Amino acid sequence: MNAIATGHEDLIHDIAYDHYGHLLATCSSDQFIKLFIRVVPSAEWTLLSSFKAHDANIFSLSFAPPQYGLLLASCSEDQTVRVHSSIDNGQTFTKIATLSDSGGPVHQVAFAKFGGHGLKLACIGADGVVRVYHAADPADLRQWHLAFETVVDKDGLLSTGVAARDLQGDFAVDWCPSGTVRASWFTDGLGIDMDDVELPRVDRLSIAELAVEQFVASSMSKVVVFRKRLNGGIYEYEPTEELRGHTDIVRDVAWASNAGVGGRYELIATACKDGWVRIFKLTTRRMGVRATEYRKGASGTVNGNSEKVADENDLGYEVELLDQFDHHKSEVWKVSWNFSGTVLSSSGDDGRVRFWRAAYTGKFVGLGVASAEQGSNDEMDE
Structure with a gap:
């Protein structure tokens, strides 16, 4: 270091x-x-x-x-x-x-x-x-x-x-790194394989057009996911899921790249004044999606006509608290994911940066601790 x-x-x-x-x-x-x-x-x-x-x-x-x-x-x-x-x-x-x-x-x-x-x-x-x-x-x-x-x-x-001014508060925002809901959400269960070499290019583009922008924002102790949705013919960002369980002010939020989890779900980490680092798992779910059978139409469009596979307004997440840590034993100020979304770092009032990585079970384990005062890596203490 x-x-x-x-x-x-x-x-x-x-x-x-x-x-x-x-x-x-x-x-x-x-x-x-x-x-x-x-x-x-x-x-x-x-x-x-x-x-x-x-x-x-x-x-x-x-x-x-x-x-x-x-x-x-x-x-x-x-x-x-x-x-x-x-x-x-x-x-x-x-x-x-x-x-x-x-x-x-x-x-x-x-x-x-x-x-x-x-x-x-x-x-x-x-x-x-x-x-x-x-x-x-x-x-x-x-x-x-x-x-x-x-x-x-x-x-x-x-x-x-x-x-x-005498009220302590904090506010944070971070975008979904891909910026979109992955095409797999729209195709799973509909008989569509995005890796199918015979899938017409126009079909791929039709599915890609269903990309949905998302970000997460925190205000005081409330953390909310916002998603771009069609409302009265106009696209607007709307509050959707809330990440619950914080007992004090949230200092930071960080949305992980889904590359590390193979696109199966999303991960969002939070840093809280209550001393906890929390990792939330967001798994896609469908709300009233029309599960029509896929077939390659002569026109080259999905389902053989101009209809889209799914409506972006049907997107939703099941939210669960995947893991949480209080190893800082003090207020946590920052959380950040690496480029691939596989390693999480956190920093707190203990003057240390701590690193976490998902195990094969899906839970997170400590990788190490960096201390600026010592100028070297320490072993992760329990």
Whole structure:
């Protein structure tokens, strides 16, 4: 484990890696963002750029998918989300957009990890409102459209406005990494094999069009999954499943890539002030889906006509608490999955980063502990 001398003059609130893991961004209460590049083969991190990005504490960072260039979003106590662009591989950044719809400090920002539905970012702050922005024109990323906003916990403490400064609270948001419900959900039980080489290409495209965008957001102790659904001819994000069982403020949420579980289900991890790391398993279920028999029609469309296999509004999840750990023995602040969704890391007030991996039973076991003070890995204590 290599230590990084960041040069920040105040508390660091967040770090973010780019898609390839070559760049590392940090943000701090000193109002600066710093960018580091990984030097090969020494694996050391070298300062590449540093710039003042906000007028108050910076709480969160997120890199955009690489197909949109080197874009970095940040959010702050100054009640704004800002989008920064670099055309020289991170040596300098230029602010290209400021999003200022929040009614209070913005706690977390996250670019959608997929690119198939355009460039989008979500943010949530002390007003308890989750907002989704869409880049109106991919050729001009200075223009952003507020596509959606809603209070996450409409019946909770923040239903009448921004949390008071003396009220401790936290808010988080994360996108489903694939950005979509996998095609297998629409095809299982309908006699369709997406691996069938004889399945016409147009059929594959018809099924792929049923992709559904999803994200998870937390406000205080409430955690809710939002899904894009058709409502009166208009696509809107709607609250669907709730992840229950938290007894205090939820500090962070993280949606795992489904690559590690073979696309059979989704995993969402939460970090809570009550000292627990929780992992929720979301298994797809059908609600009134028409299970018609599949046949290859002459027109090359699914079921031999223009009808889709299933309606995206029929999608739902069975939610179960798969596992939970209190090894930090203190408040848990952050959770994060690796790229493949097979390893979970968590950090807490104990000053340690803990790593977990699923065993063959589906339960999670400890892999190890990283302690910044010791500068080395410890064995996972029970």
